[in-house]
Amino acid sequence: MSIEAGSKLQGKVTGITHFGAFVELPGGSTGLVHISEVADNYVKDINEFLKVGDEVLVKVVNVESDGKIGLSIRKAQDRPERPERPERAPRPEGASRPAGRPSGGQRPSRPQGGGRGGARPNQPRPAVSFEDKMSRFLKDSEERISTLKRQTESKRGGRGARRG
Structure with missing residues (x-):
């Protein structure tokens, strides 16, 4: 056989x-x-x-x-076929997801502008160049690092190294 x-x-x-x-x-x-x-x-x-x-x-x-x-053994068992799910209609081009339901298990994104100041609904944001974004990022980053250094130095006695 x-x-x-x-x-x-x-x-x-x-x-x-x-x-x-x-x-x-x-x-x-x-x-x-x-x-x-x-x-x-x-x-x-x-x-x-x-x-x-x-x-x-x-x-x-x-x-x-x-x-x-x-x-x-699992596939040899006869069990009733699961009813197939009905086909979903394709989403039209450019259509967004319903509010409150982020895609792919992700958190909803923050509103543009970082939530600071008043929101301006339906107004386009001015275009910002990559260089401007990078310089703003570097400035913010340096400020945060200097704040962090000041806080840790004050805890260590101001010299930067702990004495044992």
Whole structure:
């Protein structure tokens, strides 16, 4: 009997390891059911689900060129098909997401302008060059660093190094 991917067969568990179970198939060949293919839920200990000598229905997942046979107990079980979700209508070009629902699990972004001063709704912001942005960033950064240095130096006695 030839074993082909996709076929369902009755087999007998011949060995159990920490990573799966070996199942003897009709015709004497043996395949492996990986621990992830034993049940639909998480399997911590395969011995809770299978024992040597158990008769199991398996589905052939793959047959490799070197003769290894990959099996699945989980995929062999007939369960009702989940109803497919209806297709969503594509979002029109340029349409934004509904308010209060950020995309991709991200936090909503802050309003333009950093929240300082009054917001000017529906007014375009003046274009700022990269150089202007960079110089503003460097100025803010230097101010923060100097404040931090003053605070840490006062805690250390003003000399910069701790004396032991």
